[in-house]
Amino acid sequence: MPSLSRLAALLIAASCALPLAAGASRAAASCEGKLGTSRVMEVDPRGLQVGTKHFPQTLDLAEGEVVLTFDDGPFPATTPAALKALREACVQATFFVVGRNSAAHPDLLRRIIKEGHTVGHHSQTHPMTLADLPYDKAVADIEKGIASDEKAAYGTAGAHPRVPFFRFPGFGSSPELLDYMKTRGIGVFGADLWAGDWVQMTPEVQLHLVMERLAHAKRGIILFHDTRAQTVKMLPAFFAALQAGGYKVVHIVPAATATAAGPQ
Incomplete structure (x- = not known):
């Protein structure tokens, strides 16, 4: 007793x-009856370069599996609606955020993290493109963006980003910048298909375009922009279409053992 x-x-x-x-x-x-997140994939960022729109290889996804990514936020006019749609579908995504936007809207950035999404980096000023800048200025913009995101999200920024994931604006990398990211231990993400949502179109046309491309690709990393109203309006119908088509959402997170190196 x-x-x-x-x-x-x-x-x-x-x-x-x-x-x-x-x-x-x-x-x-x-979440019963919702699309949901099928599984969480731990990704080792060291030397990682994925997304067949930019690299020869991509993530190890089964047929029908997709990774949802959003660029350019956080943006108060549209990001909250994107988060609402994700929450209602019970799915997680990865947001590649711009440093100056993170600094301007830290509460929104912290909300993205609180709701279970992954936050990666997308430079400080989103130049088009980093490859067109002198090397030292490009590196400075990358590092300042990471520091801005870290400070906004966690209050401090050290030598090692908590999430060592990066996407080049416009996929505008160079061999020298890719080598730099390797030395930092930061994984580089391209995409396997995109919504083309930088072009003005209705949510209905965009939905048809994305599902047509997904039917052809069958799997992959999908690129959206949470700064685009047409994309945010499309998301509920998109999630319904994914579920109806039997697609599965995979959420990516950095491998627990991975540690990025300090700035060079």
Whole structure:
């Protein structure tokens, strides 16, 4: 028989666990019948260069698996609606954010993280392109962007980004900049297909275009922009189309053992 003090402790622990279990149960119930996140993929960023629109290889995805990514935010006019659509579909995405936007909207950046999404980096000023800048200025823009994102999200920025994922604006890299990212241990993401949402179109036309491209590619990293109203308006129908088509959403996170190197 446990002692009275031990029994009391067990009862208290059980009573504290009940609300947590109930909360988890309610969360699971609220996602019943939704698209959901099929699995979480831990990605080692060291030497990583993926996305067949820019590189020869991509992530190890099965047929029908997609990774959702959003560029250029956070942006108060549209990012909250994107987050709402993601939350209602119970899926997670990766946001490649611009440093000056992170610095301007830290609360929104922290909300993205709080809601379970991955935050990667997309330079400080989003030049088109980094490859067109002198090498030292391009590196400075990359590093300033990472520092801005880190400070906005976590309050401090050190030598090692918490999430060592990066996407070059406009996929405008160079061999020298790619080598630099390798030395930093920061993985570089391209995309396997994109919405083309930098071109003005209706949400309906954009949905048709994305699903047509996905039917051809069958899997891959999809590039959207959470700064585009047409994309945000399309998302609920897009998630419904993914579910109807039997597609699965994969959420990417950095491998727990990976540590980026300090700036060179």
